[in-house]
Amino acid sequence: MAAAKITIGVARETAPGERRVALTPETAKKLVAAGTEVRIERGAGFAAGFTDEAYAAAGAQPVDNAAAALDDADVVLCVQPPPVERLRVLREGAVLVGLLAPHADPDRAAAITDRGLVAFPLERLPRTTRAQAMDVLSSQAGMAGYKAVLIAAQLAPRFFPMLTTAAGTIRPSKVLIVGAGVAGLQAIATARRLGAQVEGFDVRPETREQIESLGGKFLDLGVSAAGEGGYARPLTDEERAEQQRRLGEHLKGIDVIVTTAAVPGRPAPKIISAAMVAGMKPGSVIVDLAAETGGNCESTRPGETVEIDGVTVAGPLNLASSGAVHASEMYARNVYNFVSLLVRDPALAFDWDDELLAKTVWPERVAVDPGGPVDAPPASA
Known part of the structure; x- marks a missing residue:
């Protein structure tokens, strides 16, 4: 029996005035080619100029609501963090990638830790030469x-x-x-x-x-x-x-x-x-x-x-959102490059010797991944 594919989910952004999207048809096509199943809530890319038809043509599956896109996903991609009530019903141990700012909201931080989410707030990404292709702060700035x-x-x-x-x-x-x-x-x-x-x-x-x-x-x-x-x-x-x-x-x-x-x-x-x-x-x-x-x-x-x-x-x-088309294209490429460090068909893999993962993950020590217990990142992370 074939192993289940890694599922990647993207929902509409809910922050007021946010027009960007974390996945474009371009990056959806690359993720599908890498062996993943990609689900995106209908209309999630519309404000940034990307239609549901374009996502479907790229191999992604447009779904009717956020629950269908996110609740069973192995990896959740976002620009700004999903609402706390959504975080609390994500699959236990799911990976969350985006501008998450966990320290800015105690309820958000609690939801991430209580649910055992493996969160990668991209604002924590080390700003090194190797990380430039993943640096969302620079692209959006x-x-x-x-x-x-x-x-x-x-x-x-x-x-x-x-x-x-x-x-x-x-x-x-x-x-x-x-x-x-x-x-x-x-x-x-x-x-x-x-x-x-x-x-x-x-x-x-x-x-x-x-x-x-x-x-x-x-x-x-x-x-x-x-x-x-x-x-x-x-x-x-x-x-x-x-x-x-x-x-x-x-x-x-x-x-x-x-x-x-x-x-x-x-x-x-x-x-x-x-x-x-x-x-x-x-x-x-x-x-x-x-x-x-x-x-x-x-x-x-x-x-x-x-x-x-x-x-x-x-x-x-949120000026970057006012240039949603190109801002989304850059952001989605940054996210794709980062997620590529994790996606190893047919499963997710965490190399905690990679400083880009070890220094970005939050909380700093992770004990659960979608496939079961994994080693925590080193204490210096």
């Missing part, structure tokens, strides 16, 4: 950085490029991108394509070359916060005060700011103070890409666009 600049251009009461017209010459907008991670670099590139005069600011001095390679000017405020793993370290009180003073003076001549700075696992650092906003020119615009973790600007209101003494401050949420 690229879309967010792109969209943030388009929002800024729409809100700004001026052109971005220099124009020579019959009514005279229009000078280019001065745009400052705060933070030179993936989102920030994409924002710099996008603002340059729109013709703006672009500066990039980051407390990590090693980002100068990246900013300049995209045509931006590196804003050097004389304060360095180079840290480990490519992330910034927190500034001392003295460093922050000096940075604030110099940055505040500089912002008086800036037309548009896009902030993207983040410290993993912590609230977004406050870089733009209310006093700095008060010192900016009327008509200036700030788009705070860090709004979801508290914002880089003290005046940001997550999910809102407000005007403060003539300065517009926008705090958009």
Whole structure:
């Protein structure tokens, strides 16, 4: 008798405003070719431009509801975590892959552990060269950085490029991108394509070359916060005060700011103070890409666009979802590449010597897999 196939399930995303999907027809076809059975809730990809017919043509099975897609699945793929009540009825020991943020919701964390789910929150993935093809944070940040600049251009009461017209010459907008991670670099590139005069600011001095390679000017405020793993370290009180003073003076001549700075696992650092906003020119615009973790600007209101003494401050949420087609394509490829580490026809396999698995899995020690007991990952995971 032939062994049962690994079953992979995908349901509609339930988070408000979420348009992305964790599986595209392209990646469904690859998973089916790898010997798995793929079930997807009808309409799950529609908001991202993928029809049920396209999934069926790729070999996936469209099913009528989330229960049919997920409850008996060996592997559940998602963008944002399924509702807690859904987690509690997944098959015991099922594998869950997505942006799960278990520490953000005690009920979600309890559901994962109580059900013995083998959860892989992809935000925990080590950011190594080998992991680049699975790095959902980077792929989604690229879309967010792109969209943030388009929002800024729409809100700004001026052109971005220099124009020579019959009514005279229009000078280019001065745009400052705060933070030179993936989102920030994409924002710099996008603002340059729109013709703006672009500066990039980051407390990590090693980002100068990246900013300049995209045509931006590196804003050097004389304060360095180079840290480990490519992330910034927190500034001392003295460093922050000096940075604030110099940055505040500089912002008086800036037309548009896009902030993207983040410290993993912590609230977004406050870089733009209310006093700095008060010192900016009327008509200036700030788009705070860090709004979801508290914002880089003290005046940001997550999910809102407000005007403060003539300065517009926008705090958009889940920007990657607004580019759902390409964001989903990138995300689904990232997920497929990660799941390929697990899928070994005809069963799932966990190689806890692989740091990408051992350092991503949550909880850190796993005692159950879909086929029965397995060795826990090492204590250093």
